[in-house]
Amino acid sequence: MxxxxxxxxxxxxxxxxxxxxxxxxxxxxxxxxxxxxxxxxxxxVAPERYAGAPVVVAGDQYVRQTKESGKEKAKLLSERRWIPASLAEEIRRVPGVTKVVTEVTFPYAGHTAHGWESAALTPFTLAEGRAPRAADEVVVDARHSGAKIPGHRVVGVTAQALPGQDTIFFATAEARRLAGRDGLVTAIGVWPAVDVRSAIGARHGGDGRSGGDGRSGGDGRSGGDGRSGNDLAGEGAVAYTGDERGAVEFPEAEGSRVKLVSLGGALGGTSxxxxxxxxxxxxxxxxxxxxxxxxxxxxxxxxxxxxxxxxxxxxxxxxxxxxxxxxxxxxxxxxxxxxxxxxxxxxxxxxxxxxxxxxxxxxxxxxxxxxxxxxxxxxxxxxxxxxxxxxxxxxxPAARLPVVRLVAGLLAVAGGVVLTIVLSGLNTEAASSPVTMLTALVWTVAVALLGPVVARAVTALPLRAPGVAGYLARKSLLAGPVRLASVIAPLTLMTAMTCTILFVPATIGHAAQGEVAAGVKADHVLAPGASPAAVRRVPGVRAVTEVLRTSVRIDLEKYAVQAVTPDGLDRTLDLGVVAGSLAGFGDTSAAVSSTAASRLEVGVGDRLSLVLGDGTPAAVKVAAVYSRGLGFGDLTLSYGLVAGHVDDPRGTVLVAGGAREALPAGTAPGHEPAGSADAAVAYVAMGLVIAFCAIAVVNTLAMSTLARSRELALLRVVGTTRRQAARMLRTETLTALLVAVALGTIISLVTLAAFSLGMTGSASPYVPPLTYAGVVAAVAALALTATTVPARFALRVRPADALGARE
Structure with missing residues (x-):
């Protein structure tokens, strides 16, 4: 066979x-x-900065929780966890350790800054000049030889430069002052490769366990990571070796891996x-x-x-x-x-x-x-x-739709209804995004299965097209509803998927921007780096609010947070408070969005236990509930509570009053909403699905047109001209296109309305007219091209040759 x-x-x-x-x-x-x-x-991720240290002791980048079943779950922190500097003395006393180096890492003027004490971790050596000693002295890497650092004198240049980082070194004391973490360090390098974990764990009553970091329940990864580490000295520190040093150096890489698991799974499933x-x-x-x-x-x-x-x-x-x-x-x-x-x-x-x-x-x-x-x-x-x-x-062809296909189509319709209802009740992007794509797909499957019924309904309409081509197209459609259905299906798929993919982020972004526009009362929004103290001294300035963006974990679930300075908050922001008040807002207070309050089942006066971005636990009391969570985050906390627990404490500055020309920094484009920052990534990834749908359209139309060479040849034999036959094909394609665009638009609108209802509380999605017109134009151009080009090849063949080839 x-x-x-x-x-x-x-x-x-x-x-x-x-x-x-x-x-x-x-x-x-x-x-x-x-x-x-x-x-x-x-x-x-291979280490760069820590490549010279065989062992690196740093903070555990996961927050952990033991469930009732006894299984430990872990989730990634959004900020770097720092560890006590005193831990270095404990490590120095471990037998076999010959060298211990501490370091602090923090952003400064577009560079990654460190104290010169940690140069040996790479190692960095001086190519010219000397090490920094005074507070105003710095050493730059080889890539920035000759660069000027505002407010500092460059006294040395290293012989090395890291490929993924622009490095600058301060004197050790100055680096620790600028980092602002008294008594804490970013990491500790240890020489040689001594097992410091078990020794310190035993010294502090640890359990001496080895292997794994508890990720198996947290971020989609399973199994250990090569670390034999327990919690060093009960301080949340873990020893890293091999490539795991890269995870310490590039904490964003761990977050990227979590995103890749989610993106790869969602995109793979949809594809x-x-x-x-x-x-x-x-x-x-x-x-x-x-x-x-x-x-x-x-x-x-x-x-x-x-x-x-x-x-x-x-x-x-x-x-x-x-x-x-x-x-x-x-x-x-x-x-x-x-x-x-x-x-x-x-x-x-x-x-x-x-x-x-x-x-x-x-x-x-x-x-x-x-x-x-x-x-x-x-x-x-x-x-x-x-x-x-x-x-x-x-x-x-048989006039009736097979029973199995009819039943499958009705089940797909029922599935689409159920998914639409479920989607309308989801209020987080993580939950709604995969369901949104699945809903659109199930509705499209229903159209594909019931396509012949739809095609017969279309051909039953009293539609007329002018001329011989219109007459032939109508007769052809009446005789071949199954072929019309096979063309409608991929066109519907492309229209529905493209509109859904494009307008989901547009809907959520438009709603978030609307909340920001309504909620920001400040006259000016200054970009990160502006000095709030200098702004407050500007004549006419009535209020200054510093705003930081981060996230916290509550019962391991991630919530977007904005941290604000409470003084004058009523003059710069209106969060849309629906319960409670922001009066007296302080370091032990929290305002919660309506959506987050519903998820957490809390109200005004309730207490919340949360874990800050760097793993520090905190307890706050709900002072208010607000409605503008898409624009300003799930929770609003005090700047004083959060600022010491983020990698970069510089945020936007909202200013009420004052002349723009007198401000010490230029205005930013606007206060960014607290929505997803990964829209471009989603567009690139889901663009592949759109491209596949486009290929399916071209594929189907080309196959359908080329398969009709015998029919076209017969039309030529009875006197139809090439132009009339080509117009007939285009008319058929336009008919299928109109039906498919209508069906695809309805599918996407139903899906988007359910998504919008769950995420924004309104069943009116945001559909930019020009973008939608561009989608329809692209689908039409693709469909007509996929019909016209194969038709030219089919019509160039002489009728006698075509009939002979088919026999």
Whole structure:
């Protein structure tokens, strides 16, 4: 049967080309998503700054909680956890330790700043000049030789420069003063590679356990990380070796890995569902074109199981070739995605992409399974009918929709209704984003399954197009509703997915910007780096509010936070307080958004236990509940409570009063809402799904047009001109396009309305008219091009040649 399948493929290369392209793209998408997912699970960052120290002791970057089941869960902190400087003395007393170096790290003037005491961690050596000694002296790295640091004298230049960091060194005492963390350090380097963990753990009554960091329940990763560490001296410190030193040096890399797990899983799942839908549709169209061939096989004695084996064998052969090429293309696509994410700042450049055979193997298996199932399902009805009926079937397709397909379509409609209702009740992006894509997909699946019913309803309308081409197009649509349905499905998919992907972030962003515009009462918004003290001295300034953005964990769940200075807050911000008051707001107070209050089940007067960004526990009392959580974050805390627990304490400054020209810093574009900062990353990732949908549109329309060469030849024989035949095809495509755009728009609006209701409380999503017009124009251009170009090739063939080729 395989040899027979090879012959049929060889005779029908054009017919199988569409299936091959769809499977190749599916394999490439699954492979690329698998690479992102695997990088999130197993990726590592090589150390740069800490490369010279065999052991680095630093803060545990996870907040942990033991559940009732006894299992420990862990979640990543958003800020760097600092450790006591006194811990260095404990480590010096460990047998075998010969050298201990402490360091502080903090941002300064666009550089990563340190004290000169920690130069040995890399190691950095001086190429010229001397080490800094006074408070106004600095040493810069080799890349910035000749640079000037405002307010400081450059007294030395190092021989080295780190590829991922611009480094500057202060005198040790000055660095600790500027860091503002009395008695705390960022990390401690230890020489040689001595097991300081068990020794200090025993000295402080530790349990001496080894292995793992508890991540298995926290961020999607499972298993240990190569550290044999317990909590050193009960101070939240962990010893790191090997590439784990890179995780200490680049804490943002750990956050990037968590995002990659989430993004790779969500994108991979969406891509897989879209791929299955496209592949099934492609094979269904292919089988529709081969009804005559399969009917003849049945007429000469082929059994239904033999036909199914033939079709399954063809699918396997095509999918193997497409899977192999697609997996290779997927690896290239994975590297391209990584480069885009690095450029967008979503992941550090030194987070290495994990390349292993597993994503390619999964892509191959997925492609094989999808192709085989799609082919068998598509051939099911044709293979089961009796030979005499099969020959009749080629002349006039059955009028009724198969019962199985009808039931599946109704179930898809029911699933779409359920998902829409569920989506309308979700009020966090993490929960709603995957459900949003799934909802749009399920509605699209329902349209694809019930497509022939939709097509018959369209052809039943009293629509008329002028001229001979319009008459021919109407007759063709009446005779081929199944073909019309096969064209409507990918066009609907592309319209619905594109609108949903584009307008979900637009809806949430518009709502957040609206809340910010309504809530910011300040006359000026100054960018980070402005001196609040200097601003307060400007004549006419009535109030100054410093604003920091960070996040906290409450029962391991992450909540976006803005920290504000309370003095004059009523003159610069209006959070839309609906309960309680911000009067007397202080370091032990918190204001909570309505959405967060509902999730946490708290109200005014209740107490909240939370973990600040660097792992420091805190307890606050709810002073107010406010409505503008999208624009200003889930929680509002005191600046005094938060400022000492963030990596960079510089935030925006809101100013009421004063002349703009008199302010010491330029105004920022505006107070940024507390929404997601990853919209560009989501656009890049989901753009692949849109591209796949576009390929499906081109694929389906090209296959449908080229398969009609016999019909076009017959029209030419009876006197139809090439121009009339081309206009007929364009009219049919425009009919399918209008129906698909309408269906896709309805699907996206229903999905977006549910999303908007859950996230913003309003069922009115934000749809920019020009962007929507651009989507429709792009879909129309793609559809007409995919019809016109193949039509030219089909119409260039002489009628006699076309009829002969088909016989």
């Amino acid at each position: 395989i040899s027979f399948a090879l012959k049929t493929i060889g005779r029908r290369k054009a017919g199988f080309a569409g299936a091959f392209v769809a499977l190749l793209c599916a394999a490439a998408l699954v492979t690329a998503c698998g690479m992102l997912l695997e990088t999130g699970l197993r990726g590592s 897989l569902l879209v791929a299955i839908l496209v592949v099934v549709g492609t094979f269904a169209l292919s089988m529709q074109e081969r009804r005559r061939e399969i009917a003849l096989l049945r007429a000469v004695g082929a059994l239904p199981r033999q036909v199914r084996k033939l079709v399954g064998g063809e699918a396997l052969l095509v999918s193997v070739a497409a899977g192999l090429l697609g997996s290779g293309a997927g690896i290239l696509l994975g590297f391209w995605l990584r480069s885009e994410f690095v450029e967008l700042g979503a992941m550090p450049a030194n987070l290495r992409l994990v390349v292993s055979p597993f994503p390619a193997i999964v892509a191959m298996l997925t492609t094989l399974a999808a192709a085989w199932v799609a082919a068998r399902v598509s051939a099911r009805r044709t293979a089961r009918i009796r030979p005499v009926e099969a020959l009749g079937e080629t002349a006039m």
